[in-house]
Amino acid sequence: MIITVVILAFVASLALCRRIDVKSYNNGICKECGAPLTHFDTDSQGGRGYVCYSCEPYRYIWISYPWVDHKHINPILPPVAHR
Numbered sequence: 001m002i003i004t005v006v007i008l009a010f011v012a013s014l015a016l017c018r019r020i021d022v023k024s025y026n027n028g029i030c031k032e033c034g035a036p037l038t039h040f041d042t043d044s045q046g047g048r049g050y051v052c053y054s055c056e057p058y059r060y061i062w063i064s065y066p067w068v069d070h071k072h073i074n075p076i077l078p079p080v081a082h083r
């Protein structure tokens with residue numbers, strides 16, 4: 001019975017963290033000014049750091065869950081090289 005409670009608490013905390021990540025990331029758009037976030041660093045745990053250079057001071061966001069921003073990490077780059 002206690003195991004069930006522990007598992008439920010674990011799942012609930014995961015869901016909560018995920019929601020915060022998704023909310024901060026906001027599909028790669030800064031919530032303050034609407035500018036696209038720039039991926040500037042990845043830490044040793046695999047967390048991705050994003051920054052909004054349009055905000056003053058710069059707004060930094062760290063995303064730790066892999067499914068939140070997978071489109072951003074592996075973007076389909078437009079063929080600008082031959083332009």
Ligand SMILES: [Zn+2]
Pocket residue numbers: 030031032033034035052053054055059
């Ligand atoms: Zn901003």
